[in-house]
Amino acid sequence: MAPVRRKWRPTLSMIVFVVLVTVTMLPLIGLFFFRLYENQLIHQTESELIAQTAAIAAIYAREVEADPAARALARPAGSQAPTRDEYRSLAAREQAMRTPVGDYHPIEPSLDLAGDDILPRRPDAREPAKPADPAFLAIGARLAGIVTATQDVTLAGFRILDPNGTVIAGREELGRSLADVEEVATALRGRYGNALRVRISNSPAPPLYSWSRGTGIRVFVAMPVMVDQAVAGVVYASRTPNNIFKHLFAERRKVIFAGLAIALVTALIGFVFARTITRPIHGLIAQTQAIGHGERAQEPPPAHYGTREIASLSQSFHEMAERLSERSAYISTFATHVSHELKSPLTSIQGAAELMKDSSASMSEEQRQRFLGNIIDDTHRLTRLLDRLRELARADNPQMAGSTTLQAVVGLVRDAFPALIITVEGEPESVLGLSPDNALIVLSHLADNAQRHNAKNLRIAARQVNDRLELRVSDDGDGIAASNRGRIFDPFFTTRRESGGTGMGLGIAQSMLRSHDGAIALEPSEAGTAFTIRLPWAGCGGMPA
Structure with missing residues (x-):
């Protein structure tokens, strides 16, 4: 491929120099x-x-x-x-x-x-x-x-x-x-x-x-x-x-001092331009090149950002680079987990199918049914896994329009989990800044997690804290072991894999809340499990449950 011809453009330093010389x-x-x-x-x-x-x-x-x-x-x-x-x-x-x-x-x-x-x-x-x-x-x-x-x-x-x-x-x-x-x-x-x-x-x-x-x-x-x-x-x-040159020669000392003063002021302006504009921009360029070559840790941030605009640009750049880095690490880790989660049931299905093919003449009916049951269970697991992947993709890129009340979405959760007794305290008419479907995804995964850990009751307490809406969602289930509390939001981490758990429910809820400028955190509790959800305050409404 022929190299692209680069169009000549003046540098910022050259423009500043020309402007100062002109002045x-x-x-x-x-x-x-x-x-x-x-x-x-x-x-x-x-x-x-x-x-x-x-x-x-x-x-x-x-x-x-x-x-x-x-x-x-x-x-x-x-x-x-x-x-x-x-x-x-x-x-x-x-x-x-x-x-x-x-x-x-x-x-x-x-x-x-x-x-x-x-x-x-x-x-x-x-x-x-x-x-x-x-x-x-x-x-x-x-x-x-x-x-x-x-x-x-x-x-x-x-x-x-x-x-x-x-x-x-x-x-x-x-x-x-x-x-x-x-x-x-x-x-x-x-x-x-x-x-x-x-x-x-x-x-x-x-x-x-x-x-x-x-x-x-x-x-x-x-x-x-x-x-x-x-x-x-x-x-x-x-x-x-008087001749102009004769007069200037007569005033040569003043002319020299005036010239030196102009040169000094011009040099000072050039120094200010270089320190506040040119040097910080070159620092940002060096950082972008380092990040482009994967050397982000080796390039320290600029010592001086110059103007407020360049400082804001640098801050936005670092935040973007941080998000890209996190996203890159997330994609890499996620791809590893997905390949592992898909490989296990696929390997099991392949092995069972090969055994049934090779041993069909001598295999008993009981063994045959057991292998077929394993194949069906693994396909069900793959289906649940693919459903969770679709939900995770939706959580990472949600439809932002719409809102609903807490009471309305709790009614939908009750219909989806009739075995749970769900109570609402505080401000049930609080408006959530999520669409009904997105809010249902978040609370459904918390309800599913509680039900899988043998919970019978799920309590949701709503209150306003400054400009945020805080929901405390707690259950009376088995709780989470201390050794597992730091990993519950990791993709594909689950202690209930044999009962159909995919380890993606809490990760999906976390991604959905982050997309709406919210957050979820595990809270200490004497019995069961408790989570705190924080969302931007959207007021109170009167939607019926």
């Missing part, structure tokens, strides 16, 4: 594929630019308020209609603008790598439609020192614009117009403007920088300068966010 890699997945950390760096950069431009805008506004000529040139907010592109970005940023919180008007960073378009590099400044007013040029000259000092420290680029978008302060592009730049146009209408733009560096970037989008973009913010609800100018700033 461990989740921070890196979020870092590199979802750009979560890069987005945080962009928010940080925008937040810093907002704070810097807000401070310079406050100084700019005070300069305008102190100069009547410049104050008169401020433009009302929203005096120019936005273009289509400007309106699209304006609607997207409205939520992040000056939402009042008490007496304050905070501006939250709103740029997002996933949601915002990355615009092309900033357009070059153009020639203005008209030159900047001298009043604003003077203000720009006074602010130039502040802008330069701030830029030297923060590394951000700053441009100070007049109400028309012309650069009045900054290291470059003085006198040129940035009014056509999208975020600047938004600020000239009195609203905060921001944008992500492609960054083009004058020097080549390091190789690692190409792994991060953060180094290829630049954050631009445009903060309007408001004086008397009019736009007096714009503070325009830009800066490149």
